Amino acid sequence: MRSVAIRFGQMLLVLWAVATLLFFLFRLMPGDPTAAYIDTTFTAEQQEALKKQFGLDRSLPEQYALYFGNVLRGEFGTSFRSKRPVFEMIFEVLPNTLALTALSITIAYIFGVLVGAWLAWKRGSIAEAVGIPIVLTLRAAPEFWLGMVLLAIFAFGLGWFPSGGANSAGADYGSTLARMTSADFLHHLILPSMTLALYLQGLPLLLMRSNMLDVLQEDYVMMARMKGLPEWRILLMHAARNALLPVVTAFALGLGASVGGNVVVETVFSWPGLGRVLVDAVASSDYPLAQGAFMFIALILIVMNFVADLLYSVLDPRVAHG
């Protein structure tokens, strides 16, 4: 329990540090610091109200205190371009990003674990000699380029899938849930999630393989062999269970990192998600929106790092007591 409290404290420390970094980062940008929240196209009253809300007429320490108060209340200001609250805009696209990330990482990890275990079993065979370089090559490919190739072949060449977006234009759904469970949404989801899955599968695959190789040399596997158990049973019931532990941790880490890493894939497929919002906001100097989107991506990453840490000690008690 004590170690959990320490880890939680460390997580809060990291969150605080990243939020502070963001505060200073967004005062680095070109021009007047008030430019972070106030655009010249706002009316005089709007400008006054925003200045007050974010304390832009006060000293830096006061601004810093106010900034934290605002961040804790989820108050990120108003987008320059759309004039809408940043919080609302982020929550609108968050489900799209989560759907894309969850689907692609699940496919990647199921595939990676199965093929990784199989390749460990086939140690020294042709399958290994061919498989490992292929996996490494896929991992070396830039995500956005994989996406471009898939787009050119399957969307523009064969016409099987739409070339971008999350829904067909003009379609109207009653709720977010209805929209995200529609066949149209799934049709749009396939190419981007395949791209991400192709990129993500390398890590679980290689991790599973090397864990399996380690585990297969343990005494209890030898014991199972001596008992005369069938090979598949040793593989699944004895070896794979333990080899999976680090993969579970990697899954949590990967989920957190992928939300931020989606940036390029979302851009290639014009997927209306958090990453694309960030890119568009930075490109158009929409500072409040960029800051809010960055904060959210960081929050997800840091919380998932913490979850991975916890999972690791829960699944492998040796870590907690070592």
Place this chain on the structure above:
Amino acid sequence: MVEVAAQPPVLSRKRKLPSLMRALRLPEKDPLALIGVTIYVVFLLVALFADFLAKDPLEILFLDDGNLAANLGPSLEFPLGTTNLGRDIFSQLVIGTRSAFMVGLTAALAVVALGTLVGLVSGYFGGLVDAALMRLADIALGIPFLPFVIVLAAFLGPQTQNVVIAITVLLWPNTARVIRSQVLTLRERGFVEAARVAGSSDWRIIRVHIAPNILPLSLLYGSIAIGWAILTEASVSFLGFGPSGSVSWGGMLQDAYASQALSRGSYNWFIPPGLCIVLVVVAGFFISRGYEEVLFPKLKD
């Protein structure tokens, strides 16, 4: 790092590559590591002799009949065809090798230098210094990588060095953590103890007794970092925050994407730059696997 230029010239051509691998402390018999080193050598030669291989990559070309030489397929004159603005794709590809190596090598060098230094200090001295440095590593790992690079490149200006700085600031902790744990075990070994008893200073022990033992580990992380840096720079360029005016593989892909090369099916435009990135990055992975076999030989049997 991959100091390819340092190879002794007296050796016969056939033996050059294995001796290069020995110099890098790589296993000569590892086919993947050999392929990796070969890819690096070839691309490095292309980067060095780019001026002889390529024409001006940004020159707008015209056909004999006076029309713009736009969207041409591969031909003898233009081995990979031309862009929609009539620029030679092959020349862009060749010149792009330079910026890839510039970013890859400088960023990898910076990441490994900083990571190794922090790992050495943290592991050797321990205590408060160690705790402070490791918390700093936690913080760096809590910053979303690509978003941070984008924001920094957008705010500080889209120069290559800003991308390199952003990569360095975020990637050092991985190297530092591994080096640190290695130093922790080395510190307790007999030869270090003996040096301490003999009156060697801390810095001398680090320099003479510990640093040489972690060199392969640094090279391992360096060979991976080259790939990450090139991938990151390509992503940043693709998103439109890359250095303007210079030709890079990521920039070529952005150009192709924005100019509807995908819907036109101009595979000759967007396949080659991506393949080059894949080759250079995978070469780093292959080499790093070679180091793993040197460092952790138990996986070999």
